[in-house]
Amino acid sequence: MTTFGKIWFVGAGPGDPELITVKGQKLLSQAGAVLFAGSLVDRAVTLYAPADCAIRDSKDMTLEDMTAWLIDQASRHATVVRLQTGDPALYGALIELARPLSDAGIEWSVVPGVSSAMASMAAAGESMTLPEVTQTVILTRVEGRTPMPDGEDLASLAAHRTTICIFLSITLMHKVETALRAAGWAEDSPMLVVHKASWPGEQKIVRGTLADIKQKCREAGIASQAMIVASPTLGALHWETLARSKLYDPTFTHRFRKATA
Ligand code: SAH
Numbered sequence: 001m002t003t004f005g006k007i008w009f010v011g012a013g014p015g016d017p018e019l020i021t022v023k024g025q026k027l028l029s030q031a032g033a034v035l036f037a038g039s040l041v042d043r044a045v046t047l048y049a050p051a052d053c054a055i056r057d058s059k060d061m062t063l064e065d066m067t068a069w070l071i072d073q074a075s076r077h078a079t080v081v082r083l084q085t086g087d088p089a090l091y092g093a094l095i096e097l098a099r100p101l102s103d104a105g106i107e108w109s110v111v112p113g114v115s116s117a118m119a120s121m122a123a124a125g126e127s128m129t130l131p132e133v134t135q136t137v138i139l140t141r142v143e144g145r146t147p148m149p150d151g152e153d154l155a156s157l158a159a160h161r162t163t164i165c166i167f168l169s170i171t172l173m174h175k176v177e178t179a180l181r182a183a184g185w186a187e188d189s190p191m192l193v194v195h196k197a198s199w200p201g202e203q204k205i206v207r208g209t210l211a212d213i214k215q216k217c218r219e220a221g222i223a224s225q226a227m228i229v230a231s232p233t234l235g236a237l238h239w240e241t242l243a244r245s246k247l248y249d250p251t252f253t254h255r256f257r258k259a260t261a
Pocket residue numbers: 014015040084085086087088089090091092114115116117119120166167168169194195196197198199225226227228
């Protein structure tokens with residue numbers, strides 16, 4: 001009887017190899033085989049995987065090819081890593097890949113990663129939430145070849161006026177704009193696009209408004225690997241007034257601190 005190793009779905013983070021978790025890095029250094037997702041995360045593999053590790057890029061593979069490869073490698077090695085960009089639970093085909101493993105009785109686990117949504121806001125020095133501005137974040141995309149489920153079209157989501165991080169949509173900016181306008185966002189609503197967030201030497205940050213962000217992205221030559229953010233929090237660093245966070249407000253008592261004023 002074949003004994004199988006364990007398959008780990010590891011979030012590689014947004015691109016900077018230092019943004020993988022300690023746990024993810026440790027698993028890579030122990031891996032007998034690594035299947036990595038396209039060109040986005042190969043640096044981490046090169047840096048952390050052992051020299052004799054079997055390494056395969058999944059960009060030209062079907063789901064079936066990937067499953068077969070992972071299962072074959074798990075029959076040879078104790079630790080097999082499927083390395084994905086950002087966090088594996090976001091647009092990562094995680095469940096499709098994991099189901100055949102469960103069916104075959106192969107053990108698997110997920111190690112979370114820093115999503116590109118977080119890395120993009122970090123790059124721009126922006127906050128996803130602000131007191132009395134928005135306390136909610138929506139992670140979404142616009143419809144491309146993958147259809148959007150009912151009730152999730154961007155115009156409906158944008159009606160909530162929250163922070164919206166839009167994945168996989170930089171070539172569909174016209175749809176993003178149409179949806180935000182349909183939801184009543186003003187032409188001067190601030191927008192942010194970050195290309196290759198966290199990639200040393202390659203990151204580009206474009207700030208604009210609903211009226212001009214598409215043109216600015218075109219001028220910056222951004223056509224892929226970009227996060228689009230529409231949020232009422234953008235630019236708050238320079239606002240004249242800002243509501244305070246209760247937690248750090250001197251007049252607010254909580255579990256760890258008594259009010260002083
Ligand atoms: N699981 C990934 C998302 C994969 S979908 C995550 O959590 O980030 C691929 C999309 O993610 C891209 O189209 C782009 O919108 C976004 N993306 C991935 N890496 C990025 C990066 N370094 N900078 C900006 N956007 C990125």
